[in-house]
Amino acid sequence: MQRAGEGEGGRLDRLPDPRYEGGADSPAVRPPSRSPTWRRPAVQWFSSSAYWFGRLVFQRSLAAVYLVAFLTAALQFRALIGERGMLPVSAFVRRVPFRSAPSLFQLRYSDRLFALCAWSGAALAGAVVAGAADALPLGAAMVCWAVLWALYLSIVNVGQTWYGFGWESLLLEAGFLAVFLGNDDIAPPVILMWLLRWVLFRVEFGAGLIKLRGDPCWRDLTCLYYHHETQPMPGPLSWFFHHLPKPLHRVEVAANHVVQLVVPIALFTPQPVASIAACLIICTQLWLVLSGNFAWLNWLTVVLATSALDGSPLASPPSLPRPPLWYEIVAALVAVLVLALSYRPARNLLSRRQRMNTTYEPLHLVNSYGAFGSITRIRHEVVIEGTADESVTDRTVWREYEFHGKPGDVRRMPRQFAPYHLRLDWLLWFLALSPAYGHSWFGAFVERLLVNDPDTLRLLRHNPFPDAPPVFVRARVWRYRFTTWQELRTTGAWWHREAPREFLPPTTLR
Known part of the structure; x- marks a missing residue:
């Protein structure tokens, strides 16, 4: 030029x-x-209008994920981490210093303040989805994204077990980079757009490696014989996916290995190859969306993949001006910081002892990801029951609590909830794997059932004791499996369950 x-x-x-x-x-x-x-x-290596489409779709889609995340927090926090919740924030911040878990709620916590932050985050995310950030000056747009990131970081860092999922860190990492991507006033910064591909690469490649290094069924291509049935929260199509022919399951696993271990490398090649790679990842993630409920993990991976799409076949990129000097300096410093922090996640990818979903610093800026390094062959479900009888005998009538997402009633078809995250339902799936997953919260959960705590009951689909709380509550573990085609036609049941064993003996507040 x-x-x-x-x-x-x-x-x-x-x-x-x-x-x-x-x-x-x-x-x-x-x-x-x-x-x-x-x-x-104008310096094309720093900013280029050619990336306008990827930035536009990425930012609007990421704001939509933020919206779901804040709504999930606002609607569930009182029973989980509120002042009278199972794991109260106030108790957590008394024993964990600010430097270990930086959060607005380290300074002060109340349910009213948390609700204000969660609903404000949802409102701001909705405004950004509608294009508010692009209508503001550059500095104000960056502040909008920074507020979203800081508010959600404050929630995650005091969320404890309820927020111990890899997609929380993934949202924060992507959200941090979004702060510095600019808006329609300037051309997108090339290096930060490529760092989004680096995040996507670690998500996909890390998940592929953890599978090859983990359960042998990934190597002999048989994991999907079991996975659709035993995954944390099956969706409405999971029963049908499970009953696909086994040769097709093997093809699914082989295709998964290609998409997670080969295709991500193509993200760093010139267009249109990078766009083709992104489209393959998007198609794979949408297949996973259809087959199960994984909160916003799949949707957020799709959002990251959109950042690699080339929009020039759809419309000519606009001629956007070069960013101001102060912005270039800030963006360059952020890129240097992210690259420096990438050392440990990159080393983790190469390690034989690769770790899944690991955060290396309290700001969740650069993390390690992975999922389902091992596959459960048999599905167990913790079924919680209560009774109004004053004493427990062989004739005691027990009535079940029903949950929104986790299997219970065998005749109820699994529902679709993702990207909304049912945190209690997910933790109950882990609880069925080992009682150790519930040592910090399950006792408190049972106590709240015994008093009909309204905040806790809002997390359930059905409370069998609407008028007065139960006298006793117990929990048993059942073995669940999908019914066959013939069983479904004959009984109308999607699940078959058998062989219950005691998990929690009849318990009362008295």
Whole structure:
């Protein structure tokens, strides 16, 4: 790109004086050093309008994920981490210092303040989805994204067990980079757009490696014989996926290995190959969306993949101006910070003892990801029951509590909830794997059932004791499996369960 007044080959010519028709040959021509047309050149390696489509779709979609995350927090926090919750924030911040879990709620906590932050985050995320950040000046747009990130970081860092999922850190990592992507006032910063691909690469490649290094069924291509049935929260199509022919299950696993271990490398190649790789990842994630409920993990992976899409076949990119100097400096420093913090996650990818879903610092800036390194062959479910009888005998009538997402009633078809995150239902799936997963919260949960705590009951689909709390509560573990085609036609049941064993003996507040 030529500077104003620059001739061929980069030679600086004299500028014509408008007072003279042939001013270039006139001795009255002034030197160009103070000319208003003398500007710093646009630098394509730092910012480029070619990335406008990827940034636009990524930012609007990420704001939609933020909206779901804040709504999930606002609607569930009182029973989980509220002042009278199972794991109160107030008790947590008394024993964990600010430097270990930086959060607004380290300074002060109340349910009213938490609700204000969660609903404010949801409102701001909704405004950004509608395009509010692009209608604001650059600095104000960055503040909007920074507020979203800081509010959600404050929630995650005091959420304890309820927020111990990999997609929480993934949302924070992607959200941190979104702060510095700019808006429609400037061309997107190239290096930060490529760092989004680096995040996507670690998500996919890390998940692929953890599978190859983990359960042997990933290597012999048989994991999907079991996974659709035993996954944490099956969806409405999971029963049908489970009953696909076994050769097709093997093809699914093989295709998964290709998409997670080979395709991510193509994200760093020129267009249109990078867009093709992103589309393959998107298709795979949508297949997972159809087959189960994984909160916003799949949707957020799709959002990251959109950042690699080239929109030029759809519309010519607009000619956006170069960012101001202060912004370039800030973006460059952020890129250096992220690259420096990437050392440990990159080393983790190469390690034989690869760890899944690991955060290396309290701001969740760069993390390690992975899922389902091992697959459960048999599904167990913790079924919680209560009774109004004053004493427990062989004739005691027990009535079950029903949950929104986890299997219970065998005739109830699994529902679709993702990207909404049913945190209690997920933790109950882990609880069925081992009682150790519930040592910090399950006792408190049972206590709240015994008093009909309204906040806790809002997390359930059905409370069998609407008028008065139960006298006793117990929990048993049942073995669940999907019914066959014939069983479904005959009984109308999606599940078959058998062989109950005691998990929690009849318990009462008395």
